Amino acid sequence: MSKLGSKIGKRLGSRLSLPLIFSFAVFLIFLVTVIVTGLLFYLADVFGLINEQIIMDGTLVPLLILISCIIIGTAISAFSSRKMVRSIRTFIDATDRLASGDFSMRLQLTSPPEFRILSENFNRMAEELGGIEILRTDFVNNFSHEFKTPIVSIKGFAEMLKHDDLPKEERDEYLDIVIEESARLAALASNVLELSKIETQSILTDKRRFNAGEQIRQCVLLLAAKFEKKQLTLNADIHDYELEGNKELLNQVWLNLLDNAIKFTPEGGEISIHMKKQTAGIIVIFRDNGAGISGEALPKVFDKFYQQDTSHSTAGNGLGLTIVSTIVNLHGGTITCDSILSQGTAFTVTLPAAT
CATH class of the missing domain: 3.30.565.10 (Histidine kinase-like ATPase, C-terminal domain)
Structure with missing residues (x-):
């Protein structure tokens, strides 16, 4: 039960960490905005930039505070979001390279925890796609070789059999090779079809x-x-x-x-x-x-x-x-x-x- 509890705790922690980070970031932005705005108005009051007439006006001070909060909050948000945006751009560039066929691309994002998990999943996906690409290339190369070799052999010996002056022993030998290569080609086609049929089966039939x-x-x-x-x-x-x-x-x-x-x-x-x-x-x-x-x-x-x-x-x-x-x-x-x-x-x- 303790292991199960720890696993559940880790999953909940990973799910809650990003919302908590965002909530904490928003709270910090508001806090810093209020502190900076209050500090600016305090300094303005100390240096006599705010007179009694402005203070007595019921609409001007709230308006100045609102404008100051918007400007300061926007500046702080833009500055603090640069790291998050940089990570997202890194991910976008990585996916673009992966889509272009560069399966060697790897991500090294470490924070927040969701970005670390995203990096691990991305790297595993890139590794799997790289392996599939190698298998595909090997498959095409090997299949081309296995398919082309008997065809070339049959064509070559068929051309030689057209000569009328060919001795009977050689003619029989060449015919045997043509028959053997034809059987090899037929076996290849049968095996490919059999493998394709078996691979498409997800449920075993005729048990x-x-x-x-x-x-x-x-x-x-x-x-x-x-x-x-x-x-x-x-x-x-x-x-x-x-x-x-x-x-x-x-x-x-x-x-x-x-x-x-x-x-x-x-x-x-x-x-x-x-x-x-x-x-x-x-x-x-x-x-x-x-x-x-x-x-x-x-x-x-x-x-x-x-x-x-x-x-x-x-x-x-x-x-x-x-x-x-x-x-x-x-x-x-x-x-x-x-x-x-x-x-x-x-x-x-x-x-x-x-x-």
Whole structure:
């Protein structure tokens, strides 16, 4: 209760501080105006500037006092409001620079407390907008690269296929490349559409209970040919735990994580799948002994189109893990990535168990 009381007190204090400051400022202006006006009339009386005839006149003295208060009060108000106006102009200039695209702009207003809060919120907004701008630029660059590369490749090999004197072996090789690049382009378009559809979902649809362990076993069978091709060893500790969610979407999670593990595990390597149930829910860990991910790249693995291989020579378009993360979050779960260079990578998915 004491913590709650202190929080409420701080909120009330922050809300009341600016009105109190303004009220105190107005009071000071009135007080100083009255004192200065009284002092001027006292000096005028001492030096004989005010005679008895002026004092006896019932309208002249009040009029002089009123005019003096207006002039003095206006001067004091104009002088005292300069700091407040300066802070507002600083804020206006900052928002103008921010609107012009300068996301490095930061405010350092300290008083009154509302202006300090305004500065903190403005700085946080500028930082978020800067991050979004970087993501947007990276997205456009990566998408352009991923989209343009197969098109250029298809165009180049299609032009070469027009030559009548091309040997059959080369023609077949070029046709295989065109087919492969076409499939890559189709996969990119499908992934972008799938990600767009998932990101627009705020409510999970088609929820049902199902056996998550059995679903993961089926995913392993679907990718069995890839396991055999690279002669990979699979260590599976899979249990018949039940989940409640969209079965088709979660199927994409397991397939993506398994396919990634196969892709980045060297021939003869090892992949493990471990399931366990805790109070947090059902935990599924996919681990490989591949090349691993660098510390700089680790925070970006779930970003759109991000690939650690900057040459983009590795198969894929950098959308798989983004789709996985979005689906897991949509189910109220979490996904984390732990990796050590030259030792391997582990993806840990935590999902609420079926109630």
